[in-house]
Amino acid sequence: MSNLKEILVNFGFEPDAKCIPWGNGHINDTFRVEDKFILQRINTDVFKDYEALMNNICLVTAFLQKMLFNNGGDVLREAISVIPAIDGKSYYKCADGLVYRTYIFIQDSLSLDKVETKQDLYSCGFGFGDFQQKLSGFDASQLVETIPHFHDTLKRYEAFKDALNKDVKNRACDCKEEIDFAINHYEMIKNITDIYSKLPLRVTHNDTKLNNVLFDIKTREPLCVIDLDTVMPGYAANDFGDAIRFGASTAAEDETDLSKVHFDFELYKAFAEGFIKGCGNGLTKEEKLSFPYGCLLMTFECGMRFLTDYLNGDTYFKIHREHHNLDRCRTQFKLVSEMEQCLDKMISFIKEQ
Ligand code: ADP
Numbered sequence: 001m002s003n004l005k006e007i008l009v010n011f012g013f014e015p016d017a018k019c020i021p022w023g024n025g026h027i028n029d030t031f032r033v034e035d036k037f038i039l040q041r042i043n044t045d046v047f048k049d050y051e052a053l054m055n056n057i058c059l060v061t062a063f064l065q066k067m068l069f070n071n072g073g074d075v076l077r078e079a080i081s082v083i084p085a086i087d088g089k090s091y092y093k094c095a096d097g098l099v100y101r102t103y104i105f106i107q108d109s110l111s112l113d114k115v116e117t118k119q120d121l122y123s124c125g126f127g128f129g130d131f132q133q134k135l136s137g138f139d140a141s142q143l144v145e146t147i148p149h150f151h152d153t154l155k156r157y158e159a160f161k162d163a164l165n166k167d168v169k170n171r172a173c174d175c176k177e178e179i180d181f182a183i184n185h186y187e188m189i190k191n192i193t194d195i196y197s198k199l200p201l202r203v204t205h206n207d208t209k210l211n212n213v214l215f216d217i218k219t220r221e222p223l224c225v226i227d228l229d230t231v232m233p234g235y236a237a238n239d240f241g242d243a244i245r246f247g248a249s250t251a252a253e254d255e256t257d258l259s260k261v262h263f264d265f266e267l268y269k270a271f272a273e274g275f276i277k278g279c280g281n282g283l284t285k286e287e288k289l290s291f292p293y294g295c296l297l298m299t300f301e302c303g304m305r306f307l308t309d310y311l312n313g314d315t316y317f318k319i320h321r322e323h324h325n326l327d328r329c330r331t332q333f334k335l336v337s338e339m340e341q342c343l344d345k346m347i348s349f350i351k352e353q
């Protein structure tokens with residue numbers, strides 16, 4: 001980290017406050033300050049317009065806090081609270097150019113990197129569904145697209161083809177099977193994109209990983225949706241599908257033993273029940289029917305993004321070992337294959353809801 005004392009003082013903290021690395025996000029660098037605050041270096045390679053990003057987050061969190069206040073909720077634990085820097089801005093830009101923000105640390109909460117029980121995934125679904133339902137009254141025109149075309153899978157496919165053509169690290173020879181898998185799924189992207197073109201845009205989270213919802217440590221109920229960097233207009237099916245790709249897998253996203261990686265239909269059902277309940281009556285019939293396709297699309301897209309990053313030389317996602325992005329790609333593509341086998345069952349279950 002750049003000058004820690006400079007950062008702490010500029011957020012009004014003690015210069016010698018204890019600061020430890022926290023969480024397992026792939027994008028920002030997160031630290032816990034004492035046991036009271038979260039300090040994050042915003043990844044400005046990913047979020048180039050960090051001022052607009054922070055403005056989005058301030059608007060969304062203020063909207064949610066007001067709603068909690070009016071309904072007697074716990075304003076400091078059920079929503080993210082941005083702590084401004086001493087100059088009043090929602091971020092602090094260090095002398096070395098790195099950009100930081102701070103949040104109140106949500107007390108007595110639990111972040112899960114792996115689902116432990118079916119109930120956890122039901123709760124995760126309820127949390128993300130409820131988040132979307134709460135934001136249904138939020139004016140989306142106020143939001144800037146923090147990463148344009150974030151879930152535009154056809155554009156992501158173009159980026160993959162570009163990385164493949166350039167092959168800057170000479171890695172295409174290590175991943176022929178994965179490259180073929182991606183190319184063979186081009187028609188699938190087009191077909192699902194067609195289904196989406198008839199669906200309403202909503203204010204969605206766009207990064208619905210299990211570890212982006214905090215649970216109450218005592219009740220294990222969903223407490224607060226975090227990681228609001230990609231809250232933008234989007235499709236409910238993408239929030240649904242992205243959560244399934246991570247949460248309904250029997251193994252970690254970067255498991256190297258693929259025999260351990262399976263799509264778990266029971267977890268899918270639990271998430272679906274929670275998400276649909278959390279959304280209240282806000283979903284159309286067509287949206288619900290798009291959910292199974294969202295699972296295929298988001299899992300495929302994420303696998304293809306990992307593959308693209310592997311080909312590009314690991315410039316986007318944080319990696320912790322050699323071939324990390326390729327390992328991640330392989331789990332995602334294995335999940336896609338299993339979901340394809342299971343698609344009829346996935347659709348039938350949604351029809352019953
Ligand atoms: P990234 O974009 O890198 O994923 P996140 O905002 O998701 O960053 O933060 C990383 C992790 O830090 C989360 O998964 C969670 O465990 C923890 N975390 C983030 N914000 C808070 C908070 N306000 N209170 C408690 N834990 C938090």
Ligand code: GN1
Pocket residue numbers: 024025026027028046206207209212227229230253302
């Ligand atoms: C990133 O920030 P994090 O770790 O919650 C990524 C998601 C991917 C995910 C894969 C802004 O999420 O889109 O699905 O990794 N976030 C961004 O684990 O690119």
Ligand code: MG
Pocket residue numbers: 025026209211212227
């Ligand atoms: Mg996160």
